Amino acid sequence: MASEVAHKAWWQIFEVVFGIPFLVAIALQVAMPLSIPFGALAPIAVAGGGVLVIAGVALVILARRQLARHGQPIDPGRPTDQLVTTGVFSISRNPLYLGGICAWVGIALALDLPWMLLLLLPALVGCHAILVAPEERYLAAKFGEAYRAYTAAVHRWLGRARRAP
Numbered sequence: 001m002a003s004e005v006a007h008k009a010w011w012q013i014f015e016v017v018f019g020i021p022f023l024v025a026i027a028l029q030v031a032m033p034l035s036i037p038f039g040a041l042a043p044i045a046v047a048g049g050g051v052l053v054i055a056g057v058a059l060v061i062l063a064r065r066q067l068a069r070h071g072q073p074i075d076p077g078r079p080t081d082q083l084v085t086t087g088v089f090s091i092s093r094n095p096l097y098l099g100g101i102c103a104w105v106g107i108a109l110a111l112d113l114p115w116m117l118l119l120l121l122p123a124l125v126g127c128h129a130i131l132v133a134p135e136e137r138y139l140a141a142k143f144g145e146a147y148r149a150y151t152a153a154v155h156r157w158l159g160r161a162r163r164a165p
Contacts, residue, residue, distance in 0.1 A: 017131055028119075059102065070082050076134075089154070091154065093154050104120065
């Protein structure tokens with residue numbers, strides 16, 4: 001029997017899983033300042049970071065709109081009754097998380113915050129263990145073959161599976 005929701009604890013949300021490492025990174029930057037040696041490439045890093053922030057925010061907005069269009073909750077602590085596979089969900093099974101990660105990396109590059117880049121790995125591990133894996137189990141149990149077909153067609157983070165020739 002499928003669980004009623006993917007997450008049961010208040011802290012099992014993106015804002016906590018990435019927020020704690022974000023705050024630790026800021027504290028470390030204040031306590032032990034580091035700088036990325038961009039040199040002459042600094043303007044490119046700032047511009048690239050800005051593009052990543054904009055792309056990340058756009059992904060989040062598009063994903064939230066797609067979920068709303070289908071009447072599905074954004075909060076993984078609420079049950080879903082429909083598998084959304086259209087819009088940005090047709091190119092990423094996790095566009096909300098992907099958008100947040102793009103914004104995170106963009107902020108780190110644009111503001112020269114190397115501690116954020118260093119703490120990205122533990123944040124990603126936490127994201128997978130605390131957010132993605134339980135959601136995948138929940139959706140597989142709830143939607144069965146339809147979810148398995150979706151996972152075969154759309155990559156977890158970005159892209160569609162190649163079709164056999």
